[in-house]
Amino acid sequence: MKTASAKSIIMQCLASALLGMVATATHAAMTAPWKMTGALKATVCQIELQNDGLVDFGEILRGQLSPSASVGVDAKPFSATVQCDSPTLVALKITDNRPASSKPNRGMNFQFKQPGSGALAINLAPIKFFSLGSTSGQPIAALAIRMNKVSVTDATGTLTSSHLMTGPARDSLTSRPYVDTSSGHLIAPSNNTVLISGTRFVFPMELAASIEKGGNVPSNADIELKGSAIVEVIYL
Template structure:
């Protein structure tokens, strides 16, 4: 994407003129590229991680309740080789319990919703591993903007709002027709003392994985 350009006009003080002359207009540009290629992402199990019913009596007296880790298979199929990445978005922003109590929110965790009293239920984290591009094993890179990329090792935390894609020998994205990766989902619930004991609490985590064309 080409950045918008703003024209800046320098003001010169002319001999014998007390006031500087300045332009009274500014240009705005709207740019972009319409690509003929299209990609379709899918997740195994319809993208649902169902932990079922969990008894409050199974929670520890202190600390958090760690649930079994789940793994989903992410597949992206494109109709032609294309530069693309997959971006994660938390649909329950601000509801994840942060690592430190003084933090208003945690940038690496996804939320699980709130209790009827407005208490945070817990959080979950995403990770990726065993990625392939066009059926070949690949390493992954990630970026929040698509401008600068860094390595994303297997099973490293995939932060909300960040993009991940395969990289070539120069650690840059490259065109591909098929992309796949295992997505790990690690869920943790808050302690027993922070949950209501007289009502059911619904775990309500939701995230969106979008294909972004680079």
């Protein structure tokens, strides 16, 4: 009886072990590792500025200055071209390299070209212009930038944006905005409220200079205008 009981116990143990192995094997077969891979490919864009980024306003005679007000100098056409290796949304950001203290702290008079109607005279606040340098600590001139509609090329061809989105949140919609010097100000091509994707973008603009009134230009010697800014491509 003892022997039979021992065998019975052994058989029961073996059966339990086998059942455990079967249960374990069955459980393992019901799961499998699942791995996800991929890569976010960065779009590479290059920017090229017309004339290597040099804008020359030429010689401005002191006799052109006004004793009572700043004087606008004829605007110069200019463009920035952005070329990307795949379709993407981009914006331009233009940052003044000069400190705010080196530009006039009040409104300045500018002259822009107005197709079909001659010059457009406008007075702009300091937030709308960049520094063109100072002499003896006195700001002498300012630069304003007026954007035009952007040409965008994609796989289907080339189109011209109807508007530009401007501002830190691209919340202002206009056709020909003046570039704002506030932090984070962006300019992006748009049709109505939809930003435009492409591989090539041509940003045309006008650059206009304004010279301080004669009494605020402290020297009778030649004075060189010295503006400097960074044009940056922002991926949207």
